[in-house]
Each structure stands twice: as structure tokens, then as C-alpha cells.
Amino acid sequence: MDPVILEPLIRSAELMPYPLSVIVVDPELRIVWADEAAERLGGEIAPAEWPGHRLGEMLPEVDTALVEQSLQRVLSADEPVADFTVNLRASRDPDGERTFNCLQFRVNGPDGQPAGAANLMWEVTETVRSQQELALADEASTRIGTTLDITRTAEELLDVVVPRLADAGGVDLLPTVIRGDQLAPQTQKEQMRLCRVATRWPGDRPPPANYVRDMWGDTDPSKLYQQCLLAGQPVYLPGFGALTPEQVAEVEDSEVALSRMQAARAAGAHSMMIIPLSARQVIIGTVTMYRLGDSRPFTTRDLSLARDVASRAAVLLDNARLYSRERATALALQRAQLPRNIPEVPGLQLGYRYAPAEASAEIGGDWFDVIPLPEGRCALIVGDVTGHDIRAASLMGQVRTATRTLATLDLAPAEVLTRLDQITADLAASETSATCVYIAYDPARATCDVACAGHPAPVLSRPGHPAAFPDLPPGLPLGSGLGDAGYRATRLPLPPGSTLVLYTDGLVERRGADISTGMTRLAQALPTVAELPVSEACDTLVSTLAPNPADDIAILMART
Numbered sequence: 001m002d003p004v005i006l007e008p009l010i011r012s013a014e015l016m017p018y019p020l021s022v023i024v025v026d027p028e029l030r031i032v033w034a035d036e037a038a039e040r041l042g043g044e045i046a047p048a049e050w051p052g053h054r055l056g057e058m059l060p061e062v063d064t065a066l067v068e069q070s071l072q073r074v075l076s077a078d079e080p081v082a083d084f085t086v087n088l089r090a091s092r093d094p095d096g097e098r099t100f101n102c103l104q105f106r107v108n109g110p111d112g113q114p115a116g117a118a119n120l121m122w123e124v125t126e127t128v129r130s131q132q133e134l135a136l137a138d139e140a141s142t143r144i145g146t147t148l149d150i151t152r153t154a155e156e157l158l159d160v161v162v163p164r165l166a167d168a169g170g171v172d173l174l175p176t177v178i179r180g181d182q183l184a185p186q187t188q189k190e191q192m193r194l195c196r197v198a199t200r201w202p203g204d205r206p207p208p209a210n211y212v213r214d215m216w217g218d219t220d221p222s223k224l225y226q227q228c229l230l231a232g233q234p235v236y237l238p239g240f241g242a243l244t245p246e247q248v249a250e251v252e253d254s255e256v257a258l259s260r261m262q263a264a265r266a267a268g269a270h271s272m273m274i275i276p277l278s279a280r281q282v283i284i285g286t287v288t289m290y291r292l293g294d295s296r297p298f299t300t301r302d303l304s305l306a307r308d309v310a311s312r313a314a315v316l317l318d319n320a321r322l323y324s325r326e327r328a329t330a331l332a333l334q335r336a337q338l339p340r341n342i343p344e345v346p347g348l349q350l351g352y353r354y355a356p357a358e359a360s361a362e363i364g365g366d367w368f369d370v371i372p373l374p375e376g377r378c379a380l381i382v383g384d385v386t387g388h389d390i391r392a393a394s395l396m397g398q399v400r401t402a403t404r405t406l407a408t409l410d411l412a413p414a415e416v417l418t419r420l421d422q423i424t425a426d427l428a429a430s431e432t433s434a435t436c437v438y439i440a441y442d443p444a445r446a447t448c449d450v451a452c453a454g455h456p457a458p459v460l461s462r463p464g465h466p467a468a469f470p471d472l473p474p475g476l477p478l479g480s481g482l483g484d485a486g487y488r489a490t491r492l493p494l495p496p497g498s499t500l501v502l503y504t505d506g507l508v509e510r511r512g513a514d515i516s517t518g519m520t521r522l523a524q525a526l527p528t529v530a531e532l533p534v535s536e537a538c539d540t541l542v543s544t545l546a547p548n549p550a551d552d553i554a555i556l557m558a559r560t
Helices: 003-015 036-041 064-077 125-143 150-161 175-179 224-230 245-251 255-266 300-337 390-408 413-427 515-529 534-545
Strands: 021-025 031-034 081-088 098-108 114-123 168-173 193-200 216-218 235-237 269-279 282-292 349-355 365-372 378-385 434-442 447-453 459-461 489-493 499-503 553-559
Touching (some): 021 036, 098 125, 150 168, 150 193, 150 282, 150 300, 168 269, 175 282, 175 300, 193 282, 216 255, 224 235, 224 245, 224 282, 245 255, 269 300, 282 300, 365 553, 378 499, 378 553, 459 515, 515 534, 534 553
Antiparallel strands (some): 021 031, 021 114, 081 098, 168 193, 168 282, 235 269, 269 282, 434 447, 499 553
């Protein structure tokens, strides 16, 4: 190539304010000239000796095949290529792969014919890594903690880091976290007992046999593993695959942990990080990450990013623990206030079920009761306190107790609700109320008097008639405190063979659908359980209409 053609390129490279590597090739893609900055591309030979050679010979760690394909198109079409990106594997670089942007254009001779092509490269590694790290951090903030379920949160952590940051991984948690107990600091002399709650392994290779969920393991307090974790420091072993069995045992030699690490190595793991998960300055578990096969070893930059993601996840795991604890307390409180057994009532077959919402939902204030009345009569009650927390469960217990007290006075259903309305207003905050349906059943007259306080009407099935919802005055929810809420009772015949079902809205309400749709489904399902024992019928209705309830369900069935 004529040196006159190269002079503008050489002067331009010298004047650039940032490191710019310029390589010029002839039409056969042999190097004609390279500036001194091209040495940054990782070749073993000085750029002054590159002329006459192909790019692949001088830059073995660059994807030169891709570069040459693009240069060939530039020579053929005389159209420049901008923002063309290539990677430098940089096996000797502790920070791993580097990234360069390329600008390529054709160089013409004095006759206008192609004399070669120029390839300009400048490093954008830091920009690319920062973008990748920000993208991973953003993904972690949106994908981890979508529920308040501990196991699901651990799985979401692995979904973010595998395969973006690691090829395989596992999350282990302390039993106090899994149970939702109070956190307690570990001491250096105390063994840590950890349970694997989530794992991820590439689908194209089998995971180690003992790399499974629900496996428990105890740590050795004298080993590096526990000492690092309790100090809040990771166990960072980028060359894990090259360690001798003795060196692996120096990290941790408890039976489960040691066999697990050895099995991971046998399955192709060559680089490992174990990051502590800490919340409120107390360790709650660990996340283990592996690189497998041809993946490059972990770098200190990978370690820093892993610790950042683990720190975010630990807070969310602890939130799930706190939620589990509060939910368990509320559920225990609620169950303690529900009747353990209901009395036998002559002439009635009675069945009931209480089904709490799934773990992703909060606890509610649903209740039911059966109360004997004078002269062989009885009261059937189902109610629901608004709200989904311990206060709702506590108020439910108070309202239920007040209902039982009023029932013993043998008041008419409408009068019971009128008095209960004022009691609820005195007990509850202004934003809290309750709904209730109160039924007084009289076997001698084969009738029942029904009064509602903002509650869905019961469904009634009588011989020779389809299941239907009686037309009842709805009444205001309890807690209005108006003094005269206008509650009225309706008398319904209950001949032998009739079935009456009282329920809370969790049985019939669905997000995005009108409650009347769920009530219709309930009426249609009632004949299908007519021949079942009442307890089994209750189970069938719940499993059919609300197999995964988003709200608590209380159901009370009476068959004459």
C-alpha cells in the first residue's frame, strides 16, 4: 500500500485524545500497518512486526474471524461499519473478558480502487460491564421478592444470577428463617445448621445426586467456611477446580458440605463463590454459585456484583420471614378463637371447614359458630371482619364472643345484629367493619329466621327445588354505629332433606369477576354434593370452587 495513503490515518491516530488502536489491511486481509496502541489488544508480538500477517496470527484472543468477515464486506461494498463490537478473551487478565468497539471503512488508492481497509478499535469494557451490572441490579430489584414466600424468594434469587452471573447455584437457609422464628446471632463455636431451599443447575447436564432441595447440613466451626460467613465475608475460590481434596477439606469438611462440593467438582464446577445472606447484622443463610465447563473463572468484579445482589435478596428473605412469623401468629390466634367442635343439634347434620388463604395472601377475620338455644333450637352464624392482619383476627374473636353472649339472651336475629352493630362500632377502628349472617333454626316448626348484616346470602336447597339464594334484606355491615341499622329477619321453610350453606366471600369471589358469578357456581355445585356426608361435602365445595384461595374461607353446612 502506498505510504501516502497511510499518512492521514497515522496522523489521525496520533491526535486521538483516547487510546485508539488502528490496523490497516490490504485487499487480502494481510496487515499493512498497525499503530503502537494495537499492543493493548493482547498480542504477544509488537505491532511493528505485524505487517504481512493475518489478524488471527497476531491477536489469537480476539474473535478475528468476525472482524475479517466484516472487513471483507467493507472492501466489497465500500460501506463503513460503525459500532461493531468484539470481545477479547484475555485469559491472562484477572478481570476476564474485555470489549472493544470497531469502526471499519475502505481505503482507496489514487485510482479510486480499494487499496485495503482500516479497522479502528477502542476499549469499552468498563461501559459494557457497568451497563450489564446495572441491568442485573435492575433485574434483581424487580424479579426478587415478588411474593412473601421464603422458598419462592430464594428461587427468584437464583433465577436472576443463573445464568447471568453463574452457571449453577443453591440457596441454604437457617431453620429459624424457614420457620419464621426470631433471628438469633450465631457464635463462632456454634454449628450452623443449613437447609437447601432452592437449586439451579444447567438443563443440559445432570446435577450432582446430592445437590437437591431439603438436604440439611451442619458446618464445622473450626473451618474457613463458617468463620468467613459469620464475619460477613464470602468464601471466594476462583480456582476451586484445581484444589486438592485436602485443600477442599480445609474450607469445610462436614459430611454434607464436603460431599456436596466434591460432587459439584465432579460435575464440572471449577470456580466457586459462597456469599453470606445477612439481615439485621445476623446471618440467615448462604447462596453458592458455580462456574462450569468452559466458562471463565469468577473475578473479583463478579464477587462484588454477587455480594450486591445477595445483599438485596437477604433483605427480601428477611421480609418474607417476618411476614411468615406474623401470619403464623395471626393464624394461630384465629384458629384458637374458632370452635374446635360444634355441638350436636337434633334433626340437623352439621359440617364446617375453615380454609386459610395461600401463603402469598394475608390472614383474615372469618369465623363461624353453632350455638344451642332453648327448646331444641340453635343459632347458625358465619361472619367476616374486614382487614387482613392480627387486628382483624383479634376483632373477630371479640365479635364472636359478643355474638355468643347475645345469642344466650335468646334475642331475635334482627335484635342480635342491632346490638352487635353497636358493640362492633365500639370495638373497632373507624375503617374496620364486619359482615355477618345470623340464622335461628327451629326444628319443631321446620323453619329458620335469617338476618344479614352486609353478608352474602346463604344458599338453600330444598326437595323438589333447585338450589337458590333467598331474597333477603341485605342490612348494613356491623360497625356502622347508627343505632338503628334497619336489620330485618326473613322466615324460610326448612322441610326434611333441605340443605343450607353459610359461607364467607372467599368461597365465591374471584379477581376480575363479579361475585354473582361465584355464587351461581356455588348453587350449581350444591346438588353434586347432595349425597355426600356434610363434612365431605364441605371439603368438596372448597376444593371445587376455591382450590387455591386468595382469601380465607369459612363454610358451615346444615342438612335437615
